[in-house]
Amino acid sequence: MAKLTYRDAVSAALAQEMARDERVVLIGEDIRSGGVFKTTRTLFDTFGPDRVWDTPISEEAIIGAAMGAAMAGLRPVAEIMFADFYATCWDLVANEVAKARYMTGGQISLPLVIRGANGGGLGFGAQHSQSLENWAMCVPGLKIVAPSCAADMAGLLAAAIRDDDPVLVFEHKALLGTSEELGEVEHLVPMGSARTVRVGRDVTLVALAVTVGMCVQAADELAAAGIDVEVLDLRTLVPLDARALLESVRRTGRAVIVEENPGQLGWGAGIAAIIAEEAFDDLVAPLVRVSGGNIPLPVARELEQEARPSPQRVVAAVQDVMAARGRRPVAPSLS
């Protein structure tokens, strides 16, 4: 079986969908030469200039062009090099792309994907490290995909391209080099379906993208201490598999939500609200969130680590939940 990296899973899914449907076209900065993260390697050689378009540094033009082309019958996949750059084109994403179908009474369909490198851990600093799924989660009309492994990267990106609604795909920079063996099958994972990464009895860890691995590592440690941990990878925030989330939490009676973004209004807050509103009576301990710090991400290794979730913080949080103590402050900046 072939081993595929998360990075190559991106290009594999793009190649698969471009071969399958000639309406799929790519647009972004430096993508003909493979992109700064090498996620679009070989696609220009394979599919040529009509299918792979390099743009100026113009994020509004990129998103607007993808939107217009989608209106005209293509299925564009736009790359925003770093998710942080969404801030330069958020009008197009949040005001135009997200709302066009609704505000025209359904006259406009936008089958488009916007993908880009997301998240921290590599010392890229405050403007190139943010984990921004939660920005999109505030805007009805956007679907949100954040894969944690190569198989999901390939399968969910393919599903996003086939979807008739706008989808934002967040590719985690720290996962690009991870790999797994994939069969020679079509890559396709339906959106809106969470994945139980590890079955457990005592507590549900709710994770996404890079925090899935942190939770698995924590679960291994906790198993040695006799705590049986379930890890649920949400995979997509919109559509959200709330059914799987609630089923797991009702069964274990405990939940720790592990998110990379700042806790002050991360996606974990929305998940916590759903659990509190719909599974409160099944909880045997207070909810706990493990979140990124409410500070811009610093660069030096020790400082960045301080501001991000980690397996150790997840272990501590689970111990708190098992002791039904609620959350204990880890550092002033995180509280």
Added chain:
Amino acid sequence: MSQSQDTLATDIATDLQLFEQMQFLRLFADKVDTLYRQGVTRGPAHLGQGQEAIAVGAASVLRRDDWSIATYRGHAHALSRGAPAAAVLKELLGRVGGICAGKGGSMHITSVEHGYVGSYAIVGAHLPVACGLAWASRIQRSERVTLCFFGDGAVNIGAFHEALNLAAVWALPVVFICENNGYMEYTPIADVIPVRRPAADRAPAYGLEPIAIDGNDVTAVRAAVGTAVDRARAGAGPSLVEAVTYRFGGHSCADPGDYRSPSEVTAAKARDPLLLTRTALVSAGVSDSELDAVRARLEADVQALATEALAAPVHDPVTAWSDMWSDGSASWRN
């Protein structure tokens, strides 16, 4: 001879048709203004009395399958592509049968079926979208051309620059038409640009010819836009046309526009596009009474539209949950 040059062959019948369309737009806008003041429209309304020659002249050189896209001041652009006026008016009133099902209102009038892919209300945001429509034409090897209308105020927003640059670099079949009515909302455009002509003087920065025309002269609009459309269709890339005009009313119905002197407005009204076309028709031998009859007929039409729209039922609240996702659902979770 291309189709648009062909349709440029001016004759009295064509001019009469253009006059009639402009007259209808004027009466329609006046009626919307009245309905706004009666409190029966929903939300703000941005009208374009005085600017009708641009919408009508430009639409007249298009093929049926060409795209056009415009701003929150978009009623004229929708109607001149053939959007049904009854459905537009019902949308403005928030009634069943509205062209956007009550979801868009005055600022988002859209009729995809007629090639009018929308009115966008964030200044400048739709210029990059126009690039995308035109980019698709290139990829699809289609002759379809995109017209993109925007106000003079849009030239100072980043999306304008990003779109013009991309369109020029990629030689996209798009015609950008700046409706320069002299004011960005309440502020004279001259106060906020370092050049004399907001669009034309910036064209050279994108390798484009500076084109400025009298936007109140429907024949001049047809000629300039027709040439630009022909160029785009032939693969010669984008154009930027500045059509100079004047907005008789305020920025929106809520704005009396009293930051302008009465003498300025009076002088502008002497160059009313309807008046110019009417004068040309009369000197070509059409009688005043014939033109008055056209107006009387259209007045009755507009009154009938208003009566029909006011009689339409209000929306069932449950329809707020439709038109959200492509599968018909409104749910983001299971």
